[in-house]
Each structure stands twice: as C-alpha cells, then as structure tokens.
Amino acid sequence: MNGGPALGASDKLTFLLALVPFLMDHDRISVTDVAAHFGVSPDRVRDAVNLIAVSGIPGETRQYLHGDLFDIHWDEFETNDLIVLTHLVAIDDSPRFSAREAAALIAGLQYLSSLPENADVDAIASLMAKLTRSASAAPSQVAVSGTDARSSIAVVQAAVRGGVQIEFDYLNARGENELRRVDPWRIQSVDRDWYLRGWCHLREAARTFRLDRMSDLHVTDVPTNPRSADAVPTETLFEGSASDQDVTVELPTSAVPLLADYAPYGAPGAHGDRVRRTLKVAHYHGLKRLVTGLAGVVEVVDPAEARAVVREWAAAGVARYDESEPTDAGE
C-alpha cells in the first residue's frame, strides 16, 4: 500500500473544505444544526471551526497576518455555540468530486437503478451525468450490474410500508419447510442476495429470511405488532449461536479469503502451501454445500462425522449421473 494519509486526515480535510462554503451560506447557525446536517458529532464541528478560525494564507507579508486568516464571531461561538463567519479566505465553493468518489456514487446508483422504487431510468442517468461533470477527472471505470430485483422484493417492500404481516413457506438452511407469518421490518441486500429482517410469529423471535428461500409469498391484512424496544433491528444480519460446531478444513493459503464469511481462525496441522482453518457452522447441512461448491479447494479434516456428511453428499450427486444416461444431453 502506498503511504496515503491516515483515513482520518483525508476525511478531516474534506470536512474542512466542505464546511467553509456551507458556513458562508448560513450567516448564523448552531453547532448542533451543522452536526445534524453533515451527520457528524458536534465536537467534530467545534474542532473544525476552531481550526478554520485560525487558518488562512501566508499573504503578502508571508506572516499569516490577521487579514489573511478566516475569522469568526468568537463570543457567539464560545458563549452560544453559534457559528458566524466574519472573514473569508481563498475558498467559497464546494470542491469537486475525485474520480473515485464520483465512481463510487455512480456504481451505487447503477446498483439501485434496478430496484422497483428507482426505476426512473432517465432521472438516474441525468444524476450520473451530473456527477461526471462534477468530478475533477473522468470517473474511475467501476461498473455494477443491477441486482436481480424479483417481484418478491416489491411485495415485501409494500408490506413494510403498509405495516402489515406477510405469510410464506420458508425452506430453511436445514432443509425444513414451514409456513411462516412475519412482521416485516426491513429488506436488506448483500451483493446479489436479498434478506428480510422481521419478527417471526412461529419462532416468536427476530429472524432473518432469504428472499430466494420463500415460496407462496403473500401479504395479509393483519397489521404488524408495535415493535418492542429490544427488537430494534441491528446492522448484523446473522448472529452466531452457542450451538455452533467447530469444523476444521484444509485448503491452499491463497484460498482462505473464499471462506471470509465464516470467520475462520487458525488451526494447527498445516503443511506446504496448505493451511488448516477452523470454522463455526450451525449445521452440516450448510457445510456440505459449501465444501462441495469448492471442489478440489477445501477439504474437511475434522470431525470425521463432518467428513462423512460431505462424502455422502458428493457421492449421492455422482450416483445421479451414473443412473442417468450420460450421452443423452438434454433435449
């Protein structure tokens, strides 16, 4: 990595450069209002104002004399927590986006544009054009294809907005199919997968559901229950559970990132360019799919029971091909 500034310094500089034109447009504004507008803490605003107020340009004398510095109404700031810029230097408008900043927003818009709510293609295209014009260099070439927006997203979305329960058959990761009735709270996507977070009336607990595991989804006319305080949705979709089991796998060092979602940790017994890692899995039902999907890369070494489950899974798959006529390739 090259020695860029600590993330903090780039962010702080950007904040200073953005804050000046904003304060210019607001003759008198409270620290808390500025903090709310930028989504930062009041202390961060105070620190920035304190720095801006003593900054400026070297000037003719090269001495940073008073007239070459920004100035604020200090009494208002210190007594009333109000910001009043009284002298400006050098800058008076917001800086352009960098090529990468514009690219990050454009790629985010590309992703959103396939969702039902944002289907206004023209509006999104004009917004992307504005971002391109507002960047100091051509936006970096980062492109994102739309997500698979299925009708189920729109159905759940409507239920979230309407505050009504939904019902669906859910095939869980263990392979069990059950009818669920859920108070839908929030839809979340991670890359191309979509999840619903909500209150499951069957389990009487907050649960996360994959949209692609739902069948026969329909909206009821039963209003959702008021959400209890302890059921506030968290940022994390999945929580580990005490019943999780340890499984040790062996794989090439370079393939370790493929298991990032399972938070693997080191395990002894590595040799050559292969390493061992221990994963926590809720059940072997998911493990056998994971390992079989990484054929030739990941091997389960322990426990023997897990090895057997994987072997039987793969062997059953092979058997289906042995049963079917191999030369008959479909239609």
Added chain:
Amino acid sequence: MPSTIEKNSRVSVEERLFSLVLALIATEVGLTKADILSTVQGYRQRYLPGGDNASLERQFERDKDDIRELGIPLEVVEPPDDPGSNHHLRYRIPKGLYELPVGVTFSPDELMLLKLAATVWREGSLSAESRRAMTKLHALGIDSSDPVLGYSPSLRVREASFEPLSKAMDRGQVVAFLYLKPGEAAARRRQVEPRAMVLHDGRWHLFGTDQDAAATRTYLLSRIVGPVVTVPGASFVAHGDGQGQEALSELEALWTANIAVIAARPGSDAAVRLSKRVAPGEIRTNADASALHLNFTDLNVFADELAGYGPEVLVHSPAALRTAVRSRLITVRDAHTDFDLNVHPDTTTAADE
C-alpha cells in the same frame, strides 16, 4: 514517517494540508516549492533556511499526492522564461477547476438517492470515497427528502486485489498478478492493463488488456491469488470512459448466450432457489423444476455452484457443464474418502439442532 522534527511541530496533518490547499488556491501565478516550504503553515515551522530540507520536500511530495487523491486539481506550471527547470516549477490549484461547476445543483430527491447510493458501500475503500463525496455534497446545504423506509441495499468488496487494481487503473499503471483460472489447477502470472472494475452476477471482475495475449480479458477477482504489483515503468494511456459499460455488456452477452438445462429435485433447496432465477417469461418445460433453463456467465464458476447442490441437481446440458459438475462431485467424494479404512463411518443425520 513521523520524524523527530514532526514531534516538535504542533501543526496537525489536516491543518498542514488545509493550509497548503488555501495557499495554492489563493495564488494566481503559483508558488515555488521553496515558497511553500518556507511560508506555508505546517512546513515553515520545520523549514531550515539554507539547510537540508530533504525530509520536508518528501513530505510535500506525499501531501501533493494525497491532495490530488481527493480530487483537488493541483497543477504544476513551468515558467515560460525557463522551461525544463525543476527549480522554478510553480504549483497552484486553479479555482475554476477546484470548485463544483457553476449550475450543478441537486434536488432533495436526487440527494436522497445519492445518500442511498453512498450507503450501498458498507466496507472498503469505496465506502470511504462515498463518505467523502457525501461530505462535499452536504456543503451545498440541500436537505434531502426522507429516505425510503425499511430498505437497505449493500454491496461488498471482499477481494484484497480491488484496491491496488483500481488505483493502478486510475494511474494508468500496468499490473501483474498470479491468476488461478477457474477450472485450471495451477496459477499463472498475468500482466494486464486494467481498464475497468465490474460487478456482474454478484462477482467482481477485472476487465483489461492482457499484454502477453495482446487481447482483452476478464478476470474474476476471487481468482487472483497473491499480491497485485505494478510493473515498474510500464504505463498505458487510459482507454477513455465507457470501459465499464463495455465490460458489462460483454458479460451480459455471455450470460444470455449460455443456457443450461438442469433438473432440480422437487421441494429441495435447489428447486426453491434456482427456480427463482429463471427469467420471467422463460419457457419451462414443466412447473416442478424438473427442467429449468438457467443462464450463466462462466462454465466453471457455475459448475462450482451447481456441485454445491449435490444430488439435488442433475445437469442435462450442455455436456461440458454436465461433465464439469460430475467431476467436481467425484473430486469431493474422493477427497473425503479414507481409502485406508475399511470401516464406513456412520452417516446418520448429522447435527440437526
């Protein structure tokens, strides 16, 4: 590198960078390096008149890069009367190129959409870039419309290679890396002009010109094994915008052209999940998922996915996909078979609840 001199100065990094930006915007003709080091806040405290300022000069070089990284157009001007002279180069930031162009405004609805677009990136460098872009947008003082409720899309960049590849792309640098092509056993070194980073079908791809093949190639980031290095002295001229869209259309075309016919065991995971992927309007031979038509981009990547479904899926066609899935299943079965043991371990249902 924090030196002892740095410790003596009380000027913070952001104050030094802020002062440098202000000084370079305020000057019309530009400042020489000596001007900057001797007068600008954060440098002048450490400047030794007539002495060795090598470490301060290096500091300035790094600061210049960092400022440019933020999209601030820091220019170098050669003196017309003394071209080619390094000593009299002048630095400045043209105000017109620094500021958002006149007439660019965003409506509250647009701002709401941009906020949502920024939150799509949850981790990694693109989330830092989005956050800074939003800070700049907030400078305009627009209040956004209410965000859509109950809605939180996100994208991740898990691959460590994303960062060095996209940096090299922006700087027009040629990169080299070891690539383990899906379906091949050994990684091979590739030397590539990176032209676009593309997320398609849930996977990050690098689109670029392979210098050995002298042709356009698409690489899966998850298959780049080992570090991405820039090739010293090798640079290329950017291919212009539209590279990302070109790469996406190519992948899209592949996806459309490749169609697999598979049978999924009714009621299984495979049937429930894969049947959702059949494009609406697609002809299904029958409704019970016994012959699903599915598009795919890369045969080996799709074979990995289908193998994961084990006995729940049977590939009918194409034959190459059928063979690829079957051989993966055999590989997994054999890798998990202890040939030296004659005892067949008990395989009753493992660990439910």
